[in-house]
Amino acid sequence: MSGASKPSFLKTIIFLGLSVCAYLVIFSNIEQLNQFFLSKAVIPALCLMGTVIGIAFLYGTAISHVLSILGLQSDH
């Protein structure tokens, strides 16, 4: 358990909400998004990478904050 200060509850809720929204938006438009991402061009490939980074950041931060609040955050 890290010695770092715990993140605020509000921040945790914001990140959780944003990641849930991002997942819902992506999965409800998955047909169109997949058509775009699989069009074998540079811009769709870059957009796909951007989406992956965005989701990893939002969901990763949300999980990290939740576990921190529960006292389960690691320094790894």
Add this chain to the structure above:
Amino acid sequence: MAGETINLVGEVMTFINITPKEAFSIAGLGFLGGMLSGFIGSGGAFVMTPGMMALGVPGIVAVSSNLAHKFGKAMVGARKHSKMGNVDTRLGIFMVAFLLIGVKLAVYLNEHIFETLGKAGSNLYISLVFVVLLSGLALFILRDIFNPNHKKGADKPTGFAEKLAKINIPPMIHFKVANIRVSLWFVAIIGLATGWLAGTVGVGGFIGVPAMIYVLGIPTMVAAGTELFLAIFSGAFGAFNYALNGFVDIRLVLLLYLGSLLGLHIGANATKMVSELQIKLVMAVVIGMSAISRAFAIPKYLVDLHMANFSEGFASVLDLAATVTLYGGAIIGVLMIVRYIIGFKQGQKSNTQYDQLKGHSKRDSV
């Protein structure tokens, strides 16, 4: 969520049709892989890639989606790890150049095999690489566990690394953080091999880290930190190249994240409650079972390619055995971790009770 269709030379490839059951399986696979990766300090692709293949995802799509997943995770993780100062940037930059050549070569080979031999050929190639890599690694870890002469935390260069440092093939380069002077050619070979493996099966660190430690004589922490730095580039470059050819399935990446990021934290926390030997035991079991699982899957691919004459029934039984072995290995690994955690907590509890009893008896005697 319907499967997407991509037109390829000679074959029409259909992505897996993801039902709620499959979505749950992939998220669960992410959790198993994440927990194991947090526990043993690797990417977890050795469970997630074969796991997705067992669910019917074509090998090349499983590898490329896993690379995209690894890249995003490495980007987030790098923020944390950069503060630890374990990265030899100079070594990383020299290695990246060769690493990217290795990744490009692997992507080209994978795509070429997929286009010429189809899904079964691509799956066979990926499975063969997995069997050789994972069985070798499992044997190496087992030898490490049962070797009585093994010294804990030996950070000094091994005999082989010392001999290598004496070989003077110009250009010789000094790496400050790693504190070694070595020929660029050895760095190039390790970079190429790591990149090729990362691009082929999505697992590069398994070769990169031990090679840096045992071949170049780099301290363990610097090797692990530099590998993380390299993982960003190999993941990004590999995923981008596969994405350019339409092989990255965003649904798989997002479903893997759901479980893996949570499992990663739990696995990483568990490392504080176990010994080095217990970590190695879990590694040997999971990696060994994963290797056996891929070996079981090979006959099915050979039958699909008309390269062997096994009966369809026999090949299907072996295919089922492959799935059971893979998931069985991952579940056994997770259960071992849970058992170690429970053992640690019980030990802590009995220690507290013993201390309290000791305190009471002291007060009584006073």
